[in-house]
Ligand SMILES: Nc1ncnc2c1ncn2[C@@H]1O[C@H](COP(=O)(O)OP(=O)(O)OP(=O)(O)O)[C@@H](O)[C@H]1O
């Protein structure tokens with residue numbers, strides 16, 4: 001038995017059961033082309049009436065798109081009524097085949113799955129031969145949505161009572177992927193929002209910096225992040241309820257207190273100094289976190305009552321007065337802001353670590369604090385360690401040993417502490433979900449500031465103002481090249497070559513014409529700059545061979561399309577796509593007329609030169 | 620069904636059926652007598668009553684159709700696969716014998732020409748569109764273009780500009796031809812990076828990237844009269860919002876779409892169209908309307924074609940057994956196993 005059905009047998013079988021017209025989805029363009037070759041000597045010829053009908057219909061399309069007049073597949077299409085349709089073909093050829101199919105002249109079209117999306121191309125039957133597709137160099141299983149998009153081409157409204165999806169196996173097919181795909185619910189889709197440099201520049205051109213967070217919040221990305229955050233918030237509520245029985249006891253925050261006590265207790269024999277591991281930022285804050293200092297915490301304000309360090313604990317700790325007269329313990333890392341405000345504080349050596357009248361006064365002052373306070377600018381100095389003599393606690397500092405709730409604390413601590421850790425984790429995740437887009441935006445802003453497209457106050461510089469008009473992939477590389485005057489004096493063909501090498505993202509090998517010395521040296525320069533930008537942007541492939549091909553098309557206005565195709569092994573559909581992408585890139589350069597007239601003119605000239613022959617046929 | 624009713628119904632059934640029902644539910648069910656079995660089943664049903672009732676119903680229907688078809692029964696009825704919530708209840712059901720090839724091919728052909736009558740969902744989408752944004756998520760080939768065309772016509776009659784975007788230049792070109800034929804060439808324009816044809820026409824076709832660029836230009840102060848009179852933006856194939864590289868362009872376009880213009884999103888079937896609609900509601904002036912259905916207009920059947928040319932239905936049922944991927948036709952199953960055995964590298968040598 002053959003590993004897959006022979007194309008001629010397939011079409012015969014489909015015709016026999018009246019399952020035509022059919023679209024046969026094959027794994028590769030090669031497979032489609034080989035299928036066509038298989039019909040070379042086939043005796044499945046159509047009756048003359050149908051052959052003539054195809055010829056007439058084709059003539060009409062050819063009148064509009066002369067480029068396909070000599071297409072090598074035309075004889076088979078006319079004689080047998082089958083065709084191939086894939087990305088290796090010219091758009092005009094694909095239009096012709098789609099038109100023939102729409103008019104019902106063809107029995108089968110061999111196509112790759114690129115056809116499944118977007119092209120208006122229905123048939124009675126769809127033949128599926130694969131369960132995976134090539135996506136950026138890897139084969140991945142078809143999703144349910146993709147299987148249904150493919151199968152969905154079967155059954156034309158108004159022309160068919162029923163549509164048929166026929167699976168015929170080829171090696172490596174996984175039938176269960178297809179049966180699940182046919183019977184399942186399509187997957188939910190997720191936002192793929194990314195923040196690009198041009199997006200940042202264009203947003204900041206039109207909106208003040210402080211409005212941007214609100215704009216990013218309108219994205220589907222943030223909508224979906226919020227959905228996840230809400231889920232966590234519900235979990236947080238649950239945790240809150242579960243923590244209810246573990247509220248204040250003899251001391252308000254007995255969980256932290258017990259933890260510290262437990263720590264000291266266990267580490268009693270080891271009397272050596274703990275290693276101080278604060279980051280420079282935290283270390284720099286410590287001298288300011290003295291009794292009486294007002295700080296911002298995750299929720300609201302607090303006043304520092306004491307700073308201490310437990311044995312064996314990584315971070316310095318703070319005892320904090322919180323609204324409502326609560327006294328809590330927290331690590332210094334949980335301090336969000338250190339405010340430029342302190343109050344008098346009479347310290348004492350036992351809980352609550354300040355005199356009773358101080359305690360009352362501070363509690364009142366805390367309630368009356370305004371929401372916004374000036375932030376103390378603290379400069380971290382990475383070299384000089386400014387560390388205060390934090391108190392190293394001993395067991396005597398703890399009331400726990402003699403406390404009346406000692407046994408309860410001991411018993412509840414494991415559960416309570418686990419719940420609280422979970423609470424902290426969720427709180428952090430929620431925070432991250434709410435702010436991640438904004439952080440990503442800020443990262444881009446930082447880079448654009450370093451390169452001088454944005455001022456320190458995030459306004460567009462003169463360079464930023466024109467750079468925002470380059471809204472394509474590798475925009476940073478392109479604008480940097482322009483600033484480095486790499487294109488000064490570059491003629492249209494050189495410019496085309498470079499843009500083609502930037503626009504082309506396919507690594508399929510092939511044979512190509514020789515590259516000119518000028519383009520070759522300019523490409524070297526581009527490559528060097530691209531490498532230096534790798535921390536900020538993925539580098540393009542920058543293939544010299546495809547650059548040379550595009551250069552030739554513009555440098556030699558007398559070169560015909562067929563002549564160009566002969567220069568390379570690249571399929572003509574790929575050449576077309578390469579040049580079409582290059583047109584998009586060049587047309588962006590054209591918009592820089594006001595600031596870079598020479599470059600814009602050169603791009604405009606390149607565009608007129610590219611747009612000839614086949615590239616004239618479609619807008 | 621109340622517990623009493625359920626108990627009565629169970630008591631009316633033959634023990635064999637109760638045993639099948641008890642499979643996977645009651646431990647060592649064959650040792651229990653009928654009374655005890657019912658008791659155990661009812662006990663069990665206290666935490667999954669719906670599952671029990673569902674399976675009972677299925678068994679009853681099976682019995683009924685069996686008696687109708689003279690007791691014919693396939694030898695190995697495959698178990699119903701069902702949602703993960705009741706994994707322990709594999710009940711052999713499935714009354715009907717697998718469909719025959721002749722049955723499967725029946726009804727093939729071309730329907731009589733019918734006068735065009737819009738589907739209810741098309742009418743619903745169009746009337747909603749006069750008030751607010753609309754998201755349409757329906758299967759391929761349902762007729763989304765009709766909604767786009769009618770909506771465009773109405774907006775143009777209102778002297779409003781309409782922009783239609785597609786993800787692919789190829790599709791843009793097809794629509795350009797189609798819409799020009801429909802509305803007249805001077806009414807329809809197309810915009811690409813470097814070219815415009817009828818750039819001032821009231822109905823403009825472009826890729827989504829081009830529209831995004833227009834919106835950015837307008838936001839930074841460039842005057843574009845076409846955007847001032849914009850009444851409708853149609854985003855075809857908008858499931859592209861999930862495209863890894865280009866999806867972000869759809870988000871940008873939707874975020875910056877002028878609020879006076881209505882948005883019409885046309886999408887193939889996706890799992891969470893409600894999310895898209897809710898998102899639009901949260902950022903646009905009016906509450907977005909979701910129009911969705913998953914039923915194909917032209918019914919679909921699936922088949923299996925063996926490399927030797929033998930054709931068989933893929934599933935036991937005539938149509939696609941939605942939700943039941945393992946209801947394979949016995950013949951398709953046999954042929955595919957044979958295929959795998961012969962083509963797998965480790966298998967027997969290929970002939
Ligand atoms: N109400 C209707 N009655 C009969 N035929 C209809 C109706 N609406 C649309 N059609 C026809 O259905 C066919 C498919 O329509 P259309 O191309 O709009 O599908 P679609 O939903 O856009 O599919 P795709 O997902 O492939 O883009 C067309 O030939 C159209 O004329």
Ligand SMILES: [Mg+2]
Pocket residue numbers: 763764855
């Ligand atoms: Mg469509």
